Amino acid sequence: MINPDRWIEKHADYLFAYARYKLPSKETAEDVVQETFLSALSAVDKFQGKSSERTWLVSILKRRIVDFYRKEARRDEQNFSSYSLPFHKGDDMENHWLENRAPKDWSTDEKIQLDEFHQVLQICLSFLKPKQRLVFMMKILEQCPSDEVCEKAGISSENLWTIMHRARLQVRECIEKKWL
Amino acid sequence: MKLKTKIIKLMDYLMLDCKEASFLISKNLDTNISLKEKIQLKSHLLYCNFCNRYHVQSKMIDDILKITPEKMSEKKLKDLHLNKEIKAKLKQQLKSKKN
Numbered sequence: 152m153i154n155p156d157r158w159i160e161k162h163a164d165y166l167f168a169y170a171r172y173k174l175p176s177k178e179t180a181e182d183v184v185q186e187t188f189l190s191a192l193s194a195v196d197k198f199q200g201k202s203s204e205r206t207w208l209v210s211i212l213k214r215r216i217v218d219f220y221r222k223e224a225r226r227d228e229q230n231f232s233s234y235s236l237p238f239h240k241g242d243d244m245e246n247h248w249l250e251n252r253a254p255k256d257w258s259t260d261e262k263i264q265l266d267e268f269h270q271v272l273q274i275c276l277s278f279l280k281p282k283q284r285l286v287f288m289m290k291i292l293e294q295c296p297s298d299e300v301c302e303k304a305g306i307s308s309e310n311l312w313t314i315m316h317r318a319r320l321q322v323r324e325c326i327e328k329k330w331l
Numbered sequence: 332m333k334l335k336t337k338i339i340k341l342m343d344y345l346m347l348d349c350k351e352a353s354f355l356i357s358k359n360l361d362t363n364i365s366l367k368e369k370i371q372l373k374s375h376l377l378y379c380n381f382c383n384r385y386h387v388q389s390k391m392i393d394d395i396l397k398i399t400p401e402k403m404s405e406k407k408l409k410d411l412h413l414n415k416e417i418k419a420k421l422k423q424q425l426k427s428k429k430n
Contacts, residue, residue, distance in 0.1 A: 155429060159422050167413040168400040181417055188421055192428055238350045246348035254384035257391075265407070269395060290361060291396045308362075316357040319389045326392070 155192055162205055163188075166212050172265070173216050173292070175273045183219060187212045213292045217285075224285040231280045234321045255327055268330075275325035279318055286311070287318040345374045352382045360393050 166187060170180040191211050198207055237252035239245050248254070276284055289295035290311065306314070332340075347355070352375040355368050364372070376383055400408060 155425055158425065159418050163418055163421070164408075164412040165400050168403060168408060168411040171411055172395055172398050181414060184413060185417065185421055185424075188425060189428065192425055236350070238348075246350035248349050248381045253381040254388055256384060257388060265395070272392060272395060288396075291393070312354070312358045312361060315361055316354050319357050319360075319392065320353065322392060323385065323388050327388075 155195060158188060158191070158204075158208070162208055165205065166208060169209060170212055170216060172269050173288070174219060175277070179219060183212065183215045186215045186218075190215065213294060217289055217292060217294050220285045220288045224281040226281050228280050228282065231278070234317065236317070237320060237324060252324060254323070255331060257327070257330070268326075271326050271329050272322070274329065275322045278325055279321060283314055283318055286314050290315055345371055347371050347375045349375075349379060349382055352376070352379065353385050356382065356386050356389060360389060 163184065166184045167180055170183050171177065174180045174183060187208060191208055194211070198204075202210075237249050239247050239249055276287075279287065286295060286301065286306065289301065295301040295306070295311065301311070352372060355364055355372045358364055358368075359372070376386065400411075403411070
């Protein structure tokens with residue numbers, strides 16, 4: 152039997168921890184967790200008990216996280232410059248990494264601080280074109296290709312792998328520039 | 332077929348350029364790649380330092396975005412709790428919405 156009265160005690164911290172590094176900041180994670188509980192309450196009749204309460208709440212949480220990126224994706228794409236791939240083009244080193252843009256060694260003696268790395272990662276995610284970032288996060292959260300947004304946007308599997316590939320190249324490069 | 336030709340054909344089959352390899356590294360994070368693609372990728376990673384780094388680094392990025400509380404340390408989880416005031420506010424909201 153589902154019991155909303157105990158939801159906060161049982162699941163709030165878990166949902167917050169789950170959402171924290173999928174969103175830009177602590178504050179956005181707090182907002183999204185709140186939205187999750189409120190929409191869960193509205194949808195409580197639809198909960199059929201096929202999964203656990205927590206699993207059900209997490210699935211709602213994932214959709215609210217995607218909604219955050221969906222809202223951001225409505226923003227104008229004009230201010231986002233195109234990303235050129237870091238490979239040689241048109242010369243005899245075609246498709247090899249460009250020397251000054253090839254991956255450097257990230258290993259350090261100290262343990263990488265999660266919060267610090269996450270901050271840089273989120274800044275770099277914000278440089279992706281909004282629609283691309285939306286698709287990227289949807290795939291990360293496994294809401295794509297199943298979600299109708301991906302279907303409607305006509306994103307075929309091949310498209311999706313290409314979008315993900317370019318996004319990862321761009322984000323990785325940005326992190327390296329800021330990190331090292 | 333001459334041995335030399337066979338070897339060249341095999342190398343052609345196996346050898347990816349870095350753009351292709353990085354694509355497969357990325358695709359492998361999202362879906363299953365074919366056996367052929369796995370062999371080609373592993374072969375490339377035997378000799379390409381840059382792509383090996385790319386492999387490690389893109390996995391790191393994915394891992395952080397996909398992290399779940401189950402994978403976090405106790406110490407980390409202690410830090411990551413939802414603000415008390417927000418919890419109280421939420422409890423109120425849920426109560427009033429229910430009625």
